[in-house]
Amino acid sequence: MLTKKLLIRVISALSLLLVSNVSFALSAEEQKGLDISLEAKKRDLGWQDSTADMLMLLRNKQGQESIREIKMKSLEVTNDGDKSLTIFNKPRDVKGTAFLSFSHPVEADEQWLFLPALKRVKRISSRNKSGPFMGSEFAFEDLSSFEVEKYTYKFLAEEELNGLKTFKVEQYPVDENSGYTRRIVWIDTEEYRIHKIDFYDRKDSLLKTLSFKGYKQYLVKHWRADIQEMINHQNGKSTELKWSNYAFKTGLSDSDFNRNSLKRAR
Amino acid sequence: MQFSLDKASTIALSKVLGNTIKLSITAITVCANLVFSNPLSANEVASDVEFEVSGNVALEQRYFFKDALYSEQLSHSQSSFSVEPELYWQWNDGSDSIIFTPFYRVDSHDDQRTHGDIRELAYIHASDDWELRVGIRKEFWGVTEFQHLVDVINQTDGVEDFDGEDKLGQQMVNLSLVNDWGIVDLFLLPGFRERTYAGEEGRLRGPLVVDENNVSYESSAGQQHLDFALRWAHSVGDFDLGAYWFHGTNREAYLSPSPKASSSSLVQYSLQQYYAQMDQLGVDVQATLGDWLWKFESIYRSTGVEDFWATQGGFEYSFIGVFDSNLDLGLLMEHSWDSRGEVALGAQGSLLQNDLFVGARLAFNDMQSSEILMGFGSDLDHNAFSFLIEASRRFGDNFIASFDVRLLQSNEPSDLLYTLSNDDHAQLSLAWYF
Secondary structure (H helix, E strand, O other), X not given: OHHHHHHHHHHHHHHHHHHHHHHHOOOHHHHHHXXXXXXXXXXXXXXXXXXXEEEEEEEOOOOOEEEEEEEEEEEOOOOOOOEEEEEEEEOHHHOOOEEEEEOOOOXXXXXXXXXXXXXXXXXXXXXXXXXXXOOOOXXXXXXXXXXXXXXXXXXXXXXXXXXXXXXXXXXXXXXOOOOEEEEEEEEEOOOOOEEXXXXXXXXXXXXXXXXXXXXEEEOOOEEEEEEEEEEEOOOOOXXXXXXXXXXXXXXXXXHHOOHHHHHHOO | OOOOOOXXXXXXXXXXXXXXXXXXXXXXXXXXXXXXXXXXXXXXXXXXXXXEEEEEEEEEEEEEXXXXXXXXXXXXXXXXXXXXXXXXXXXXXXXXXXXXXXXXEXXXXXXXXXXXXXXXXXXXXXXXXXXXXXXXXXXXOOOOOOXXXXXXXXXXXXXXXXXXXXXXXXXXXXXXXXXXXXXXXXXXXXXXXXXXXXXXXXXXOOOOOEEEEEEEEOOOOHHHOEEEEEEEEEEEOOEEEEEEEEEEEOOOOEEEEEEEOOOOOOOEEEEEEEEOEEEEEEEEEEEEEOOEEEEEEEEEEEEOOOEEEEEEEEEEXXXXXXXXXXXXXXXXXXXXXXXXXXXXXXXXXXXXXXXXXXXXXXXXXXOOOOEEEEEEEEEXXXXXXXXXXXXXXXXXXXXXXXXEEEEEEEOOOOOHHHHOOOOOEEEEEEEEEO
C-alpha cells in the first residue's frame, strides 16, 4: 500500500519533471532548483497523518508578548494537497474556533471556519494568502503545506550555513495572490531540511526571515523542527513557533476532516 | 447582525431546569446504553476521561440617547452582568463527549432580561460515518449575515441582544450521517422553547408588552409537541449547499393584543403569543469564487394562518491588505424579500419584505484582533432605516472589549421600527474569558 503510494508520487513527480522539461525548457539552474525541492518532498512522503501542538509567541518592538495555543491535525493526500484541521485553544476568546482546509497544488484551497459562539460553519475565501495569521508575522501561505507546484525555482549556490552545507535556492510563487515576489531557501545537502527562508515583499525588498531550529527525526524518516522563528525586518516584530507532541501515523482518516469533525474539534 | 425585533417572555428558570433534568436523564440513559453495549469502549471509559472548564463573565452597559417612549420603561441607563461557563468531558480519544454550558444574566432594570438558560447539556458520540448528539444543543444553519432566514432549530433569546443571534438551548436527538453525497442530519425535537421578550421596564419593545403567561398553541400537545427536521448539506467544489424540511412548532409567535387582568378600572392590554404548527422548506447556497462570496437563502413556510416565501441573498467581497497594510476590508450587500409584502403594525408578516442591507467589515489583523463592523439597513417600500457599528478589541490575553451603536429610524407609523425610534443606544461590554 505504502510502496504503491510512493510509486504513484514518484511517477507523478517524474511526469511533472518531464512536462516541465518539455514545455519550459528549464535552464540548468532552474532544473537543479526544482530537483532539490522534488527530492525534499520525496524524502518526506509517506507520513500518512500527523498531529502536533503549536505554541505561538508574538512579540512586538517593545518586547510585549502574546500567546496563541493551537493544535494541528494533518492528513497526507495522494496526488493532491494535504487536508488539515487547526484548532485554537488560546487566546481564550477564540477557544473552540477551528479551521478546516483542503489544500490543492494549483486550484484554490477549500477552507471552512467554525465559530463556536454561534455554532456556525462558514466557508471562507482562500484568496487571503498574504494576510497575517492570528495577528502574527506568519502569513497564511507560510503555514500551508509545501507543494512543489506552488513555485518555480532557481538554484543559486552551495553555501555554508551554521556549519552545514546547504543549497541556496530561489523560489518564485506561482500564485498571483502571494504576498511575495520570491523566497530564498537554504536546504541542507545531507537531509534536505529547510534551515532558513528569506521572504521578499511585492516591492522585492527583504521583508522577513524564518529560521528553523531543533530538528528531530520521527519514524526514522520525517524531520520536523521544534522551533521556527520569524523576524519581520520592516516592522521589528517577531513570532516564534514552538512545536511539541509530534505524532505520525496516528490512524486519522478522511472522516476526521469533514464538517462534523470541524464542529466538535477540541 | 440580524435585525429581528421580536421579544418574548422569558421562560422561568425552573421550567428550563425541569425540562433539562428530564432530558439529561434521557441523555445519560442513551449514553450508558451506548457505552455498555460496546464492551471495548466500556473498558476505556474509566481510564481516559479528560475534563476541561472554560467560559466567560461579562459586564455590559447600555445607554439610550432619548427618553423612553412608554412610561414603564427604564430611562437611559441599563447595566447587566452575565456568566457562561462551559464544562467539557471527553473519553475514547474524543469519540465520546459531554458538554454542559449554563448561562445566567442579571439585568439592572428589565426583570425579563434577568434570566437563565441551559445553552448546552449534551452527549455526543462520534463514529467514522455517523454521529449521535443527544441533549440540549444549539444548531445553526445558513450563510447570510443580515438575517438568518433558514436558521430554525433554536428559539431566539430575544432579550439578550438586538441582533437576535442569541439562541435558547433546544432539546434534541440528532443523528448525523456522513455520505459521499453529503451529510444528512435527522432531528427529533421534544419540548418547545418560548421566545424571550423585553419586560415592562425594558427598552427595545413596542407599546405593548408580550405576556409570558398568555401563550397558546395550535397543537393540543402545546409545548410538548415533538418537532422533526431533516437536513442535507454538501460541498461541491466552490459551492456549499444545504436543504431541509422542518415540521413542528413555528419559532415565531403570532402576537395579538389581549386585555390584561387589572386591579384598576382601566383595561390594560398586553400581547398574547400564539404558536402555530408549520411545515418549512429551506435552502441555502454559498458560492465561494475567489474574493467573492455569493450567498442565498430561501424558505417556504406553511402554517394554518398563511403560506409564504421569503429570500435573503447577496454577496461579500474582500479586499486583502488595503492601503498597503495588513487591514482586510470586506464589503457586504444583501437584499431581503418576503411574499407577504408590506404589513401594518400588529398584522402578521415580515419586517424585511423589501429591505436592502449594506455593510463593511474592517479587520486590523493585529495582535489584539481589532475589528470594526458597520451595517446599514433600509426599507425600500417606505422611509425606515437602521444603522449599526460594532467594534471590538482584545486587551491583555483574556479580555475583550466591545462597543456597539445602534440607530433606528422610521417615518412610517405602521412600522415596528417607528415604535423603537426612541431606542437608539450605545452599548459597551467587557468580557473576561477563562
